[in-house]
Amino acid sequence: MDFSQTYFELFGLPQSYALDRNRLDTAYRELQNTVHPDRFAAQPEADQRVAMQWATQVNEAYQTLRHSVSRGVYLLKLQGIDAFDAANTKMAPAFLMRQIEWREALDDARSEKRIDALDALSDDLRAEHRRIEAHLAELIDHAHDFEMACEAVRQLRFMDKLIAEAGDVYEELES
Amino acid sequence: MALLQISEPGLSTAPHQHRLAVGIDLGTTNSLVATVRSGLSVVLDDETGHSLLPSVVRYHPDCRVDVGYSAQSAQNSDPHNTIASVKRFMGRGITDIEDISSLPYRFIDAPGMVQLKTVAGVKSPVEVSAEILRALRGRAEAALGGELVGAVITVPAYFDDAQRQATKDAAQLAGLNVLRLLNEPTAAAIAYGLDNASEGVYAVYDLGGGTFDISILRLSKGVFEVLSTHGDTALGGDDFDQRIFCWMLEQGRFAPLSAGDARLLLTKARDAKEALTEHPDVRVTVVLSTGEMMDATLTQAAFNAMTASLVNKTLIPIRKALRDAGLAAHEIKGVVMVGGSTRTPCVRQAVADFFKQTPLTNLDPDKVVALGAAMQADVLAGNRADDDWLLLDVIPLSLGLETMGGLTEKVIPRNTTIPTARAQDFTTFKDGQTAMSVHVLQGERELASDCRSLARFDLRGIPPMVAGAARIRVTFQVDADGLLSVSAREQSRGIEASVQVKPSYGLSDDEVTRMLKDAFTHAKDDMYARALNEQIVDAQGLIAAIRAAMSEDAALLDAGETEAIEASIAGLEKLIAGPDHQAIKRGIEALNAATTQFAQRRMDQNVRKAMAGQKLETFN
Numbered sequence: 001m002d003f004s005q006t007y008f009e010l011f012g013l014p015q016s017y018a019l020d021r022n023r024l025d026t027a028y029r030e031l032q033n034t035v036h037p038d039r040f041a042a043q044p045e046a047d048q049r050v051a052m053q054w055a056t057q058v059n060e061a062y063q064t065l066r067h068s069v070s071r072g073v074y075l076l077k078l079q080g081i082d083a084f085d086a087a088n089t090k091m092a093p094a095f096l097m098r099q100i101e102w103r104e105a106l107d108d109a110r111s112e113k114r115i116d117a118l119d120a121l122s123d124d125l126r127a128e129h130r131r132i133e134a135h136l137a138e139l140i141d142h143a144h145d146f147e148m149a150c151e152a153v154r155q156l157r158f159m160d161k162l163i164a165e166a167g168d169v170y171e172e173l174e175s
Numbered sequence: 176m177a178l179l180q181i182s183e184p185g186l187s188t189a190p191h192q193h194r195l196a197v198g199i200d201l202g203t204t205n206s207l208v209a210t211v212r213s214g215l216s217v218v219l220d221d222e223t224g225h226s227l228l229p230s231v232v233r234y235h236p237d238c239r240v241d242v243g244y245s246a247q248s249a250q251n252s253d254p255h256n257t258i259a260s261v262k263r264f265m266g267r268g269i270t271d272i273e274d275i276s277s278l279p280y281r282f283i284d285a286p287g288m289v290q291l292k293t294v295a296g297v298k299s300p301v302e303v304s305a306e307i308l309r310a311l312r313g314r315a316e317a318a319l320g321g322e323l324v325g326a327v328i329t330v331p332a333y334f335d336d337a338q339r340q341a342t343k344d345a346a347q348l349a350g351l352n353v354l355r356l357l358n359e360p361t362a363a364a365i366a367y368g369l370d371n372a373s374e375g376v377y378a379v380y381d382l383g384g385g386t387f388d389i390s391i392l393r394l395s396k397g398v399f400e401v402l403s404t405h406g407d408t409a410l411g412g413d414d415f416d417q418r419i420f421c422w423m424l425e426q427g428r429f430a431p432l433s434a435g436d437a438r439l440l441l442t443k444a445r446d447a448k449e450a451l452t453e454h455p456d457v458r459v460t461v462v463l464s465t466g467e468m469m470d471a472t473l474t475q476a477a478f479n480a481m482t483a484s485l486v487n488k489t490l491i492p493i494r495k496a497l498r499d500a501g502l503a504a505h506e507i508k509g510v511v512m513v514g515g516s517t518r519t520p521c522v523r524q525a526v527a528d529f530f531k532q533t534p535l536t537n538l539d540p541d542k543v544v545a546l547g548a549a550m551q552a553d554v555l556a557g558n559r560a561d562d563d564w565l566l567l568d569v570i571p572l573s574l575g576l577e578t579m580g581g582l583t584e585k586v587i588p589r590n591t592t593i594p595t596a597r598a599q600d601f602t603t604f605k606d607g608q609t610a611m612s613v614h615v616l617q618g619e620r621e622l623a624s625d626c627r628s629l630a631r632f633d634l635r636g637i638p639p640m641v642a643g644a645a646r647i648r649v650t651f652q653v654d655a656d657g658l659l660s661v662s663a664r665e666q667s668r669g670i671e672a673s674v675q676v677k678p679s680y681g682l683s684d685d686e687v688t689r690m691l692k693d694a695f696t697h698a699k700d701d702m703y704a705r706a707l708n709e710q711i712v713d714a715q716g717l718i719a720a721i722r723a724a725m726s727e728d729a730a731l732l733d734a735g736e737t738e739a740i741e742a743s744i745a746g747l748e749k750l751i752a753g754p755d756h757q758a759i760k761r762g763i764e765a766l767n768a769a770t771t772q773f774a775q776r777r778m779d780q781n782v783r784k785a786m787a788g789q790k791l792e793t794f795n
Contacts, residue, residue, distance in 0.1 A: 001775065001778070001779065002779070012786055025395075027786070029395065029396065029398045029400075029565070030785050030786070031782065031785065031786070032398070032565060032567060033398070033565050033785070034781050034782055034784075034785040035778060035781070035782060036565055036567075036655075037594065037654070037655040038355070038554065038555060038565060038566065038655065039565075041325075041354050041355065041555035041556070041557070042194070042324075042555065042556055042557030043557075043720060044717050044720050044721060044766075044767060044770065044774070045717075045763075045767045046767045046768070046770045046771045046773075046774040047774045047777075047778075049771065049774075050771070050774045050775050050778050051778070052594050052654060052655065054778055054782070055594050055655070056594045056595055056596045056652070059591075059592045059593075059594065059595050060595065060596070062592075063591070063592070167498050170494075170498070171491075171494060171495065171498070174494060
């Protein structure tokens with residue numbers, strides 16, 4: 001296994017934030033079909049061990065590229081940049097304001113037990129998520145503005161957390 | 176009768192021989208064994224034509240053991256020594272078992288896992304399960320006419336590490352080589368043959384005797400990818416019986432029950448439940464050993480009302496699983512029903528209402544898991560070449576560590592595809608701290624005390640530094656069976672500590688050895704001859720596989736490397752001729768070590784080939 005290979009090289013994909021999800025999925029399945037321990041269950045232990053290392057690495061690579069935040073973090077890391085560096089926590093005030101508003105909307109939907117309000121909020125959150133993703137692709141792939149990209153990655157992580165919290169409220173209201 | 180296989184003259188039989196492998200559904204209420212014969216998965220019956228083996232084990236004072244129907248029929252007369260639903264105790268402590276007071280067994284509080292006191296001595300749930308597995312192994316070997324290469328054993332998808340490890344220990348105790356622990360819903364998905372017919376996202380709703388699982392799978396080009404799984408390992412048909420049991424107590428106004436009468440009522444409760452799947456009402460008549468009696472009619476409507484909360488309890492994990500998969504109910508293409516309890520009409524109705532579609536029930540819900548496990552065993556044993564499929568499964572519960580203040584730090588989140596590994600760095604809390612206690616946890620809760628404790632171990636010899644300066648990297652590795660091992664390494668000096676996550680709840684190696692000895696004495700088997708024979712077969716298989724690889728990929732080795740492997744093979748061949756099974760085992764390990772680099776190069780070559788094909792495809 002060549003550990004100097006990037007995850008993009010592993011799957012035969014171009015190194016970019018914009019992702020052809022179909023190609024990633026197909027390459028992932030093809031690779032797992034080749035390296036998965038189930039393919040070596042009747043083989044010597046040395047083969048089984050190598051298979052487990054490979055399958056572990058392929059899973060890690062797939063999960064990293066598949067998710068919008070981890071893919072951004074990984075691309076920045078390839079540039080030698082830590083997106084969550086404690087010294088760099090800059091965040092646009094307008095985005096922070098909206099965070100507060102969304103959180104209030106979430107609290108209201110919860111206390112008033114309004115699924116319709118929660119649905120509307122979830123649509124907003126997902127739309128914003130998509131918008132930041134598109135922006136991030138522009139910053140990394142074209143503008144090469146990695147400092148702004150770090151901020152966008154941090155925003156995306158905020159959005160992921162909010163979406164997860166909205167999910168918790170759904171669960172609470174539905175049960 | 177099993178037919179003997181004869182090879183063509185001049186051809187070695189080894190690589191193409193059909194290897195006997197089975198799938199075992201080790202259920203709470205019933206267990207089954209299945210195998211693939213002439214390409215078809217079939218459940219193996221006992222000599223009287225029964226396919227189900229009741230998961231009931233009875234111990235006699237002379238150490239004789241009954242398993243199955245004969246044990247089941249003694250449940251009322253010998254309740255203390257006749258263990259049913261032992262699966263509920265696997266990997267569980269005494270405080271984990273909810274309705275412990277209503278069970279007739281004599282529990283012993285042992286560290287990690289409860290034990291049961293019987294006339295034949297104290298038994299671990301692992302030993303009781305091993306008796307069931309041994310009975311199934313005997314059935315399979317009699318039917319197939321040979322020794323098994325291995326078995327796939329199914330576990331509820333929501334089983335934690337302790338429950339999985341206990342299951343694997345039981346198989347080892349029963350003399351089975353475990354090819355894989357397979358999640359029950361995933362096994363069912365294979366059996367449904369969803370691979371050929373369908374593409375898309377499916378849900379598997381698996382309500383067994385004592386456990387509930389829901390799995391969401393995506394099927395695409397022969398790959399079964401589990402997107403998420405959820406469940407409840409203490410919810411099943413037994414609980415439905417318990418509701419009827421309580422109703423009977425109300426109706427009968429009985430004095431406190433003896434263990435035998437309690438058992439009798441539970442048996443009657445189950446009969447009533449089963450009758451209600453086909454009839455709108457059932458008349459329940461019971462006469463206790465005290466002469467007290469009850470006689471009343473239970474309607475389906477009353478039954479539905481008393482079990483509605485149980486049915487609703489299964490909907491919560493479904494919502495969680497859908498959410499973890501990022502899907503809505505209407506995106507599910509089909510819902511597969513698994514487990515005897517899905518015969519209950521109100522369960523089917525609730526699932527149909529939730530997913531707004533009629534669930535799939537065309538395969539026998541009692542057999543579907545074993546059938547799928549057998550198909551997977553056939554693949555893993557190497558009996559299928561081209562037309563096979565691949566399973567990508569997940570861990571059901573997050574794995575993590577206890578940090579300062581008794582909090583849980585998740586290292587691997589739930590629903591991560593296995594095998595997987597994750598490393599996380601921790602640091603010291605005090606100046607000059609030279610040791611660190613690592614507490615491994617499984618569960619979703621924030622407080623460590625609310626999660627399951629899997630293991631504790633200490634890393635010593637950390638160089639004294641100011642607080643926060645040391646870097647200790649803890650690595651979690653979960654294998655394809657879903658079993659965890661953890662290692663910790665101090666980064667500056669490379670001090671290492673690691674554990675197979677087993678000791679705090681499972682059985683120590685000494686205990687396993689003791690139980691194995693007991694089992695063999697009991698079976699009047701020659702343990703030593705058996706061990707020697709197994710090692711010789713393993714060694715011969717290994718040498719044959721490596722020779723085949725060397726002739727196939729000679730180009731990957733230089734002359735010196737070829738010579739070194741040949742020398743290692745020659746060494747092992749010499750050991751095979753001798754009487755020492757331990758020495759053969761070491762020889763096998765040495766040969767595996769000597770060929771690891773070769774295995775890596777072969778894999779690199781496979782990957783290059785696979786990805787080259789991939790690139791061509793994307794160009795076309």
